[in-house]
Amino acid sequence: MAFEITDEFLENLVGLIYENNDLEIKKLFKEVHFADVAEVLDEVSFDEAIYIIKLLDSEKTSEILTELDEDTREKILENLSAKEIADEVGEMDSDDAADIIGELSEERQERVINALEDDELAADIKELLSYQDNTAGALMAKELVKVYETWTVAGCMRRIRGQAKEVTRVHSIYVVDKEDKLVGRLSLKDLIIAKSDQKIAEISKAKVDAVNVNEDDEKVAKIMAKYDLEAIPVIDDNNVLLGRITIDDIVDVLKEEADKDYQMAAGISQDVEANDTIWELTKARLPWLILALFGGFISVSILGGFETAMDTYPALFFFTPLIAAMAGNVGVQSSAIIVQGLANDSLKGSLWRRLFKEVLQSLINGFVLAALLMSAGMLFLGFKVEIGVTVAISLISVIMIASIVGTFVPIILDKRGVDPALATGPFITTSNDIFGILIYFMIAKIILGF
Template sequence: MTLEINDEFLDNLTELIAIKSDKKITALFSEVHFADIAEVLDELDFDEAIYIIKLLDSEKTSEILTELDEDTREKILENLSAQEIADEVGEMDTDDAADIIGELSEERQRRVINALEDDDLAADIKELLSYDDNTAGALMAKELVKVYETWTVAGCMRRIRGQAKEVTRVHSIYVVDKEEKLVGRLSLKDLITSKSDQKIADILKPTVDAVNVHEDDEEVAKIMAKYDLEAIPVVDDNNILVGRITIDDIVDVIRDEADKDYQMAAGFSQDVEANDTIWELTKARLPWLILALFGGFISVSVLGSFDGAMDKYPELFFFTPLIAAMAGNVGVQSSAIIVQGLANDSLKGSLFKRLLKEILQGLLNGFVLAALLMSAGMLFLGFPLDLGITVAASLISVIVIASIIGTFIPIILAKRGVDPALATGPFITTSNDILGILIYFSIAKLVLGF
């Protein structure tokens, strides 16, 4: 059931909470998807959200908690006891349970894990929490369907029924040897169409894509996207099967990385959201604004060093914003293409060929734009030929150099382990503004001789 969340609905729900009409609230949410309920809780006051969380059963609220905004979830968890949190995570898949518990302090983590009734779940969560953040181990779930190569198809089917109860979706059946090492995979079709007395070793597919527990989560996302996988098994350094990663977890990784890159390109030094406090937003924005201010000061200093041109050729300064803007725009365009290529691993070929390509496309764009600008300046503004040549030559030079800088700064940053998205933000814009002004007035001084 799709829920329409509007002011009327929220006002009605608030009234039901105020009069503690538990039956009506429970009935209201009985057929509603947990993601919609999470959206409702994000809109309510904190006390009202807590009231609903404690009212609904753990099977539903466990799903709701995974969908809540992080700040809302953090506040809710702070107001739940260790036993209440344990009841919630007991209904979750291990990866979600580990994510929720990982947001708690170390002391509360210990108390919640000790409160879990399922010892196997507690052990699995401890294992997942032991892996470094942003790795396959931290991302994976322990729930999967695993069979041994020595089993028959009939025996395999019987055992799968028991395992599948704990797995939400059975994407693949993983085959291991007696040492628990991954040796292949099966599909349900393989089992259904095979004879009951056949050995699993005879029908398994020995080629199976897998990732190591220490693999970076972004690399896992690239692998799953490249091979169009819905799930991928995770193995340790000894090739022992330890878990699996499903496509829903990878979607979260891709979305989080896209959000981070977008904010970095916009000039944010840390991950923020619109609902964060003024202080948090200021801390995220201010460092890059200071950099832009410093860059602007350098631009002013560069202009000051050419003050002799003001008296003789005041028209030059009319084109200063245009030259600086074109440098910044071209640099951002070039860097955005490279960052995208680095992100999806589609950047191929030698650096020399890429350099030549950027120079050629920069020259082509530069000549077209310079011709348009020179013609407009001379026809409509009456500028002399030497000034037109100066502006045109400067524009071509700036575009070519900005293209080269925009291309190679992301590549250099990526090779040094720095997020290349940094190059699409104020950093590349500010540096190209300064360089554009310097090139412009240097060429003007050479051509016009002031």
């Protein structure tokens, strides 16, 4: 049964804290998963959260810290000594430990690393912190099971027992040569059924997918998703085995990227959350709102240039919001499909073929929508034929242009190293609004001759 945080649970917990009833608090959390404990800490006051963290054993609280909201974790770490933080990260895998220590100031990082009792873990953390953010090196863990190709099966079995104690999940056994270069992989099944005197080189598989330590983490995610990998080894430029990346880390990468793209598509320029400060939320949202305001001002200026048409054909202005809205909607639809394709690496084929496909489908959509609009305008609103034709042709043209812009802007941004998700937000909507209104009145001027 899933754990549920109720008011009764929180009231009981707070009461136990104020009574300093440590024994009952430990019993209360004994069977609760660390992810659920993290949610509880987000619900109680800061002082109460600190009390719980310091009370529970490091084996559990180390897992809890990795699940906490970043702001909450930062505040908690500020109130723990270097020795207390070292005790926590000492129970973590090297990648999680590096992530936690990486959030500290450089001075505190050094103090915490010096306070670690495990020298090997300290060295691993220093190495992981040296890699650039958003790379395979920054994402990997040093814990893995590694065997040498010259070992026998019997010798290998004895040695991997000691290695496996440090590894949370054994997905694969990696085979290296005497220079620690990755030469293959070994499944547990093959190891178990092999004869004890066989060499590892005889039963290992030479084909093994690996990523370079400097590879972008999004590229790593695409590789693991494509080949359905639960873990992937990380190597350097000389093919030396450095660590491994597991699927749980990739899920975090995908979630962060999805959150970032979603916010960017909504016109939010930096990573923020609902409980961030007003100033942080304003900084993230205001730039795009200014862009939208500027775009709206351009649209108004365009309308002002056709002011003389208002007296002769006032009906044209009734359709202005509709034309602008259709341009924005079509552009967002097209760009969303392209951005999704770029994100999951499914965008295939030549640009000319995609252009032809986009023009064809936009023509179909445009003719259907224009026919509906023209018929409704003439039947129910009594517009003249020339007005209906003008609006219909304008709508088809606007849909085509918006569709092409929405398709190729993300592709161009991606080729220039800019996040293509930028094209699904106010940028594409505002630009297509401007193009839509301009095209609409230019076509109206040609047909109606004002």
